[in-house]
Amino acid sequence: MSTVQPTRLAPNLIEHFYRGGDRIAALRGIEQRSAFQPEEWLGATVSRADQEPGGAIGLAKTLDGVLLRDLVAADPAAWTGAGTDHGTSAADTGILVKLLDARQRLPVHVHPDRAFAASHLDCAYGKTEAWFILEAEPGSAVHLGWSEDVDPDELDRRRDAQDSEWMLSRMNRIVVERGMGILVPAGTAHAIDGGIFLAEVQEPTDLSILLEWSVTTSTREQSHLGLGFDTVMGAVSTKALPQAELEQLVVLHDLDTRTDAPVSLLPAAADPYFQLFAVAPESNGTSPVDAGFSVALALGGDGSLVSETSGDTVAFTAGEVFAVPAGFGPWTVDGTGTVLVAGPGAGWPATLTAGGIR
Structure with a gap:
């Protein structure tokens, strides 16, 4: 395996239909140029779906302007340790990470699972995702799953009528906190309600089924993945x-807690799909983060990422984002910083093959 260093990534703000982005700009130490830049895609080697084929919106770049996708594809063994024998592209890292700063409510929507994506979209990944709340205005909430069984025919009618109130009133509402x-x-x-700032980790696709497109700039015909609602509702x-x-x-995790071991921030059921850790050393040096591709976001403080294999160090300050290659080996954090570390699921990429979770 080649030895490569963690690579600083340039800001990658995404224009979208909904307002937000000021908290991303504050964390990253950059200027918000539009009130509609509510997302940043971190370490992305996949692009947004709603653009012309071959479009680059969403793809992460280094500070020198090089696409991370191209770096990974040129040396997948060094970057992911996985080679190219897992049935996806050489640039596949097994994960997509975003910052999402919503200043208005996002629509009711659904993502397909791997089985549906494989059979209908020729894609190895679905879009299981997870949210980690960085800030939330008092009383703001997320809506997750139905609170009662919903009749499929009734859901079709309410979707076509764009009856937002009916859908939201039948969903579980979770008031969130940091x-x-x-x-x-x-x-x-x-x-997701407005007022929430979160880090999102997910499978590396941009597959969404909009049940509520009327609060977006999308149309009905742009809301069913090109499959038609008769087909796509089978994924819902x-x-x-x-x-x-x-x-x-x-x-729930106390982000102010410091410990010399990486702390998992997600439910155990997320592990096959992706992993997210907080690394906040109490003293210099931590138990290592396992070798493998990861995206590291410095939430605060400063310090260094230290390779256990080579002893190489890469300094960081608050707000910086790194793509950390597998070839850096197991690594630790020195200093006063708190680092969020996101990586592909346990056992990736074997979980994409028969007998895995697909």
């Missing part, structure tokens, strides 16, 4: 998500 991690299984209807669960199951999708 440090909360929430898993959103594929197939589960969900929405209409079963209730009971309270007991809902509680298993939510965990």
Whole structure:
């Protein structure tokens, strides 16, 4: 495996239909140029779906302007340790990470699972995702899953009528707070209130089924992945998500806690899809983050990423983002910083093959 260093990534703000982005700009130490830059895609080697084929919107770049996708594709063994024998592109890192700063409510929507994506979209990944709350205005909430079984025919009628109130009134509402991690299984209807700033980790696709397009700039015909609603609604669960199951999708972590071991920030059920850790050393040196591709975001403080293999160090300050290659080996954090570390699921990429979670 080649030895390569963590690479600083340039800001990658995304224009979108909804307002927000000021908290991203403040964290990253950059200027917000539009009131409609509510997302930043971190370490992305996949691009947004709603553009011409071959479009580059969403793709992460280094400070020198080089696409991370091209770096990974040129040396996948060094970057991911996975080679190219797992049935996806050489640039596949197994994960997509975003910052999302919503100043208005996002629509009710659903993402397909891997089985649906494989059979209908020729894609190895669905879009299970998770949210980690960085800031939230008092009383702001997310909506996750149905609180009661929903009749599929009734849902079709309410979707066509764009009856937002009906949909939201039948969803579980979770008031969020800083440090909360929430898993959103594929197939589960969900929405996010305005006032929430979060880090989102997900499978590396941009596949969304809009049940509520009227609050976006999309049309009905842009809301069903090009498959038609008769087909795509097969990816949408209409079963209730009971309270007991809902509680298993939510965990809470005190982001001010410092410990010399990486701390998982998501429910255990997320592990096959992606992993997210907080690394906030109490003293110099931490238990290492395992070798493998990861995206590292310095939430605060400063310090260094230190390779356990080579002893190489890469300094960081608050707001910086790095793509960390597998070839850096296991690594630790020195200093006063708090670093969010996101990586592909446990066992990736074997989980994409028969016998895995696909």
